[in-house]
Amino acid sequence: MRSEAVGCDAVVWAARERSEQERETPAERVLAVERLSAPVDLSDPATFARGIPQAAFAEMRSRPTLSWTPPRGGDRAGFWSVTRHEPLSEVSRNTEVYSSAVGHIQIYDIDSDALSARASMIDLDPPVHTRLRRLVSSAFTPRHVQSYEAAVRTRIGARLDALAAAGGGDWVEAVAAPIPIGVICDIMGVPESDHDYMIELTDHLVAGTSSRPLEPNAYGNTTELRLLPFNSPAAHGINEYARTLGERRRVEPADDLVTKLIEAEVDGERLSDAEFTNFFRLMVFAGNETTRASMAHLALHLVEFAEEFERVRRDPSLTAQAAEEVIRYSSPILYFRRTVTRDTVLQDTPLHAGDKVVMWYAAANFDSEVFHDPLRFDVARPLRPPNVAFGGGGAHFCLGAPLARLEVAILIEEILQRGLCLEIASDPVYVDSNFVNGIEHLEVALR
Numbered sequence: 001m002r003s004e005a006v007g008c009d010a011v012v013w014a015a016r017e018r019s020e021q022e023r024e025t026p027a028e029r030v031l032a033v034e035r036l037s038a039p040v041d042l043s044d045p046a047t048f049a050r051g052i053p054q055a056a057f058a059e060m061r062s063r064p065t066l067s068w069t070p071p072r073g074g075d076r077a078g079f080w081s082v083t084r085h086e087p088l089s090e091v092s093r094n095t096e097v098y099s100s101a102v103g104h105i106q107i108y109d110i111d112s113d114a115l116s117a118r119a120s121m122i123d124l125d126p127p128v129h130t131r132l133r134r135l136v137s138s139a140f141t142p143r144h145v146q147s148y149e150a151a152v153r154t155r156i157g158a159r160l161d162a163l164a165a166a167g168g169g170d171w172v173e174a175v176a177a178p179i180p181i182g183v184i185c186d187i188m189g190v191p192e193s194d195h196d197y198m199i200e201l202t203d204h205l206v207a208g209t210s211s212r213p214l215e216p217n218a219y220g221n222t223t224e225l226r227l228l229p230f231n232s233p234a235a236h237g238i239n240e241y242a243r244t245l246g247e248r249r250r251v252e253p254a255d256d257l258v259t260k261l262i263e264a265e266v267d268g269e270r271l272s273d274a275e276f277t278n279f280f281r282l283m284v285f286a287g288n289e290t291t292r293a294s295m296a297h298l299a300l301h302l303v304e305f306a307e308e309f310e311r312v313r314r315d316p317s318l319t320a321q322a323a324e325e326v327i328r329y330s331s332p333i334l335y336f337r338r339t340v341t342r343d344t345v346l347q348d349t350p351l352h353a354g355d356k357v358v359m360w361y362a363a364a365n366f367d368s369e370v371f372h373d374p375l376r377f378d379v380a381r382p383l384r385p386p387n388v389a390f391g392g393g394g395a396h397f398c399l400g401a402p403l404a405r406l407e408v409a410i411l412i413e414e415i416l417q418r419g420l421c422l423e424i425a426s427d428p429v430y431v432d433s434n435f436v437n438g439i440e441h442l443e444v445a446l447r
């Protein structure tokens with residue numbers, strides 16, 4: 001059904017000469033579509049070396065159809081990019097047609113044995129996903145999260161005071177990195193003395209998506225890298241740590257999430273060793289790297305949009321909206337991918353079973369159809385329609401969204417209450433990744 005003009009960027013599909021009745025699937029009913037290639041290589045971390053590629057994403061959003069990235073050889077299949085808010089939400093909410101369990105939710109497929117070795121709930125579809133999510137969801141409801149407020153505030157206050165006393169330093173190392181990991185580790189039950197080790201391991205986990213991966217045997221790893229999340233030996237380190245902590249909690253239960261997971265039953269059965277370690281790794285990674293990216297970007301926002309934060313200082317009722325704007329503007333997770341399970345049409349683009357669809361949250365968060373003057377940083381931006389930094393809605397909507405919002409809001413409050421004045425002392429060094437919009441180093445002076 002597809003006729004491709006080899007060597008051309010724009011490829012035209014022509015429907016086969018068939019009668020109307022024979023064209024059964026919605027994909028086949030779309031007779032001809034121009035296949036437009038993405039203007040930049042979205043699979044290359046270098047494309048994100050200075051943050052979100054706004055111009056390329058704007059061009060892609062303006063197109064009538066999805067944009068195409070051709071196959072890169074081997075198992076690197078081509079993929080469709082979704083850059084507008086509405087079709088992105090459609091993909092995110094329809095888990096029957098757009099699966100997280102088939103292929104992989106990152107940009108390229110991995111072998112099925114690798115997929116099952118590393119699968120956590122984020123890589124599964126309902127109903128299995130639903131049963132696992134239920135085990136932890138009560139700890140992250142907006143109501144329950146309020147009970148973490150005092151501990152979060154204490155952590156944030158201590159970090160800010162230390163950095164202010166030093167007159168400044170690396171904002172990421174001093175503030176953005178230790179706070180989210182501290183909070184999620186407290187919830188999981190990881191002792192304070194191990195928090196730095198968790199930061200190190202999760203840093204290396206993302207480095208697995210970059211062009212500077214670790215040595216394969218780091219952290220005593222002996223597992224084939226392709227079986228490990230992000231192909232990183234740091235995943236082995238996290239798994240080993242989780243196993244040891246789990247064993248300790250079996251003997252000495254505590255009021256924490258690791259104990260809850262060790263004792264939990266799904267359909268009358270305890271979690272297997274792999275289910276438990278994969279769960280632990282997901283929570284530590286997801287609860288950490290993401291919020292940290294927003295907190296790192298916040299330092300830049302505080303300087304670049306100082307007058308906006310002055311509005312918040314004068315009217316603290318804007319704090320929650322300001323935190324949401326920081327999260328939209330930083331879009332810490334650039335994308336997640338889905339695999340199409342049956343022929344369908346999305347944004348006038350025919351899709352076939354097996355096709356790969358990448359949801360670029362960092363593009364849809366600047367969709368002018370939804371966000372007025374999207375490149376403007378506006379602390380009073382309405383909360384509805386919601387941005388898609390936490391996903392486009394549906395089964396996998398970020399479990400930790402209420403916690404992340406609380407952490408960023410408290411950080412803003414504590415900075416403003418102390419009257420801290422930031423100056424950026426170095427260019428930000430971005431994380432070398434096409435998956436996380438993170439900042440690795442950012443020197444600041446603090447008064």
Ligand code: HEM
Nearest residue numbers: 121122286287290291332336389390391396398399400404
């Ligand atoms: C600004 C901070 C955060 C951002 C931008 C973010 C982003 C996201 C996104 C985009 C997804 C959707 C995945 C998908 O649809 O496939 C997600 C899922 C998830 N997030 Fe977050 N996240 C943040 C903070 C957190 C925190 C603090 C936690 C701590 C618990 C967390 C835990 C999770 C988990 C467990 C999932 C998987 C949910 C599921 O599969 O049902 N996240 N997050």
